[in-house]
Amino acid sequence: MTQNQTQHIPVVIVGGGQAGLSTAYCLKKLGIESIVFERNGKFHSWRESRWDSFCLVTPNWQCRLPDFHYDREYGGTDPDGFMLRDEIIAYVDAFAEMAKPDLRENVDVTRVAPRQGGGFNVETTIGKWTCDQVVIATGGYDTPIEPPYAANLDPGVFQMHSVDYRNVDQFPEGGVLVVGTGQSGVQLMEDFVRAGRDVHLAVGPAPRSPRKYRGRDATDWLSDAGHYGITIAQHPDPVKAMTQTNHYMSGRDGGKEIDLRRFHIDHGVELYGSLADMDGTAVKFLPDLTKNLDDADRSYLGIRTQIDAYIAQQGINAPEEPPFQKVWQPTEERTEIDLAEAGITSVLWAIGFRPDYSWIEADVFDARGKPVFDRGVTAHKGLSFIGLGWLNTWGSGRFLGIEEDSRHLAAQIAAQLEVPVKQMCDA
Structure with a gap:
């Protein structure tokens, strides 16, 4: 032709x-x-x-x-x-x-x-x-999403969207601010932690999920319980289902949970609320870090409760798990930082696509x-x-x-x- x-x-x-x-x-x-x-x-x-x-x-x-x-x-x-x-x-x-x-x-x-x-x-x-x-x-x-105020960032600060990210070596020396805590954001955050970099994380409203729970992967329990067979027409809250960010967890190292509180305690990751604005080297955050962490944990516990109910209903002999405990809670909401003063030389956008x-x-x-x-x-x-x-x-x-x-x-x-x-x- x-x-x-x-x-x-x-x-x-x-x-x-x-x-x-x-x-x-x-x-x-x-x-x-x-x-x-x-x-x-x-x-x-x-x-x-x-x-x-x-x-x-x-x-x-x-x-x-x-x-x-x-x-x-x-x-x-x-x-x-x-x-x-x-x-x-x-x-x-x-x-x-x-x-x-x-x-x-x-x-x-x-x-x-x-x-x-x-x-x-x-x-x-x-x-x-x-x-x-x-x-x-x-x-x-x-189309990778970057907010309009990204253009106001000091040109000396390196920026990249997750679609272009391959490894930490693409980034200049210094700290990195990762924006977004969906599945990509938290996994890229861990890449920088493993490389020994100074990591700052703008925590959004994404939910999180258990990985292994009561002796099995959480997805195995959910599959057996029929969770993955629920259609959008049957869903009790279809709007939430269609708009909610994916639950974050990881398949790395054989599969594991991602608890941002523990990353702060164990690896020194600095946590902030949702990113709100940028101007030069000044960055502003919403005062919602505590809420976002608590909401993510609420989702995590909801999945555990759903699995517990299925185990009880089916009379399955499964090992018990200790009660969930928060390993850290913010004492203040930091709503503004200066990137230069914090030693942050890069911003990695992980806030999705359209x-x-x-x-x-x-x-x-x-x-x-x-x-x-x-x-x-x-x-x-x-x-x-x-x-x-x-x-x-x-x-x-x-x-x-x-x-x-x-x-x-x-x-x-x-x-x-x-x-x-x-x-x-x-x-």
Whole structure:
């Protein structure tokens, strides 16, 4: 096909990560042709957007790509372990080799627009396509978030977003202020602690989770209790589920809890409340450190209570745990510091990302720019999303839920394309 020709294909999938390739695989099993466009290389976020010491936070057994479970088809031998970055890449690459999608790498999709009479026009950097269905599998990590006042920081202070972080050696000598306490922020904080650096941490409202509790990983208990099977439609507080930051813990060293109070006591990490403003070398924080630490502990204890209730209900003989105790409590709320006086030469932003859907010309977004759908299927016929958090369950957007979500979406697409029922059953 030349640059000026238009080719038709039943389904275009935008995004060559695990969600996009899983959907392509499930469609292939139903006999439906698709093409996957990836602006970089396949699994780019695993290869290029993860730091050197990265490892999974959830156990390997939760890696369940369709027909390619870690401890089944892939033949992984450490289901309760936590794969390192290169091991994750080997796993997803092996899935791609098995799935054999029609994948076009280093192709940017610049426009998706509905066609009169149905279907879509898709414009890319290698030409134009028409299709009946479009699946958006780009995830929610397009644009790194940095607050506007980051531009007011003294230019002599080094700044980096977590998307560009690989290791501590990228940073100049001196102390570092890590902003954000989601899963990335606390793990990058530990990287600097291990390197013997002077670490300061702006603590946000992220919740935390136990790791091992009453003899097992907390995620094992939660799985057995049916927690991961709860759908967003069944959730008692769906708004909270959709907006809450992920619980922080770590898969490092075989898996462990992250207690910021203990990092302060044991490693001298200086803790502050949420970052509020910057001007030159002056940095201001909200007086919410105590609240944020207490809220994180409240979440931690809530998960323990949930596990306790399941153990009691099932009559399981499990070892008891000592009561939780706070090892440290702030005596004051420091709301302002001078970076130069504190010896801080760097700021590491770990406050997340926002998606960019500006290239999609369809009325499927709410006032905040988030897509509106039912299990990924939007009100605009033929336009779907996959790989986003709580598409259906907690596992959506993670390895755990991709198989279920991609199979469901493929079936929905097949129904819209009116694929014969026998063909669907035989696939």
